[in-house]
Amino acid sequence: MHRFCVLVLLGLIACTPESDTSASFEKGPLTECLVQSGDVTTACVRDYVAAEECRAVGDAGCDTLDSILSSARSQNLETCTDEQVFTLGYFGGSEDFANKSVEACSRFGGAFVEIGLSNEAGAMTDAGRACQSGVAIALGELRDAVIRAVGPDCTVLDFDRGACDRARRHDAIANAETRARSSIVRECGADFDSLRLASLGASLEERVQSLVGVVANRSRNLAIFAYPPNNIGPTAEFGPFPIGIRTYDAIDESRLNVNGNGPRPVTFDVYYPSTAAAIEGIPQEIVSVLGIEILPTPSFRDVETADGVFPMVLFSHGFEGIRFQSFFHVAHLASHGFIVVSPDHHGNTIPDGLADVVDPATAVNRAFDMKFLMDRILNPATDSGAEFAASIDAERIGMSGHSYGGYEAFILTGGEVRGSSLDETTVTLGTFTDLRIKAILPMAPRTMRRVDAVTLGDSYFQTVTVPALVIGSELDMTDPFFVDAMRAFDNLPIGAQFVGLAEVLDGGHNTFTDLCELESDVLDIVGGADEGCMPRHLPWKHAHDLINYLALNFFDGVLNGNGEALERLSPEIVGELEDLRFWRK
Secondary structure, X not given: OOEEEEEOOOOOEEEEEOOOOOOOOOOOHHHHHHHHHHHHHXXXXXXXXXXXXXXXXXXXXXXXXXXXXHHHHHHHHHHOOHHHXXXXXXXXXXXXXXXXXXXXXXXXXXXXXXXXXXXXXXHOOHHHHHHHHHHHHHHHHHHHHHHHHHHHHHHHHHHHHOOOOHHHHHHHHHHHHHHHHHHHHHHHHHHHHHHOOOOOOOOHHHXXXXXXXXXXXXXXHHHHHHOOOOOOOHHHOOOOOOEEEEEEEEEEEEEEOOOOOOEEEEEEEEEEEOOHHHHOOOOOOEEEEOOEEEEEOOEEEOOOOOOOOEEEEEEEOOOOEOOOOOHHHHHHHHHOOOEEEEEOOOOOEHHHHHOOXXXXXXXXXXXXXXXXXXXXXXXXXXXXXXXXXXXXEEEEEEEEEEOHHHHXXXXXXXXXXXXXXXXXXXXXXXXXXXXXXXXXXXXXXOOOOOOOOOOOOHHHHHHOOOOEEEEEEOOXXXXXXXXXXXXXXXXXXXXXXXXXXXXXXOOOHHHHOOHHHOOHHHHHHHOOHHHOOOOOOOOHHHHHHHHHHHHHHHHHHHHHOOHHHHHOOOXXXXXXXXXEEEEEO
């Protein structure tokens, strides 16, 4: 086993053993790709932290971050084929995979430096520098131990042959935390506080444990990113149908546009099951915004629809979102035999916001957009209806929505919408109930007053009697879990075929979108990374697997009458899925 050396603030070289994460597994090339790419990404983070610690002591011979990131990118380009990285969930091939690994290295490396490296170097005493040296060694060993326990010793084993020993993993992490805590307290004593590291607690031991706990959490998230589990089962993976996509530019003549000088536009995408023969020779769709290509997708434009009659799910995007903001979710349903219809809500999209096109009555208009879509696509006399009406079972319609879209799911299936507005006055928006919608899946739903919406009072949810699965996120700062998602669930009536609530642990508000798929320069412009794409968040690809598992089994169970799907949503089975909390009524 070779060693790597970390320069610390003391100005000395502290050497710790580099963990040997490579191993031989039974599954062959795909497992080898997973292991090698994970090793490259985690080694990149280790080198990134070492270089920053080196620079902190003024050493001129430190590796540059650019060279570390460039080397990691080159190595990851060579580890996996396009087909392999697609299986791991990266739609843009090896280059997309390598770029995301490098971005993760930068994010996680920067986070570890910020957490464990004091910014008090100029005023630090000899004792403080010795303490910082001890902290750097202890946290580095902790990071490596957690990554090993979670990645190669668990998620890779699960991926390869379902052999992870969770109890052993838990003990390994707990022991690593104990070693780190004891080492830091022994090395630093009262000098620990001179480092001014972000840690909370009344006693020294509690403050050190706070620091150790944060590093262990970030290390676990890094391991999940670097060695993605892919271990939830077939309903979390893409289904048997290739995904077709068609886009329609419809006009609702009954309503005015935001400027009041013409009818309201309702552009919408339809995602649908296709066939292998239909997509042969057709390039994959690349999503564009304002003419800029931003996201490759495993869908194929304007190909034939598979034979059969399918259930339909409507999707409503978040406030100032866009119709394809949650491609992972709508495409997953389509690949398993659902037709999914997702509109842009005029006056409330990302491009509209950039152009200062704002709908002053967006809550009401968004609800009528969804009604309009159903009227249109179920009518064979329209362009979309001519293509899809015969393929849709009008008795099996569900609705999903993110954030403000979750609000719309509630108001389309409940009673009169009346509540307090932003100025604390009581406002009646109206009644929007549409009996065609037989089940709803609100994700990170907005239920409190925002913009022109009104707060949905506790009693309102008693009027929502269709099957419902509400999903929220633990770290959601936009629509907090307890205020919005759990409050809705607590007040939904008992009696529907299914009433459930799930919480994605360490998830953010944008965990339910594909925002984190964007390249860093685009993400910086769009914003929102602090609500799902940071090292404190559960890596989005794993979170998407969990969400897809819940969504598919819910809609398959309540719309298709699949008892096995509903069984997969029993508390006993969902309780075995890590990174989720789950409740059923």
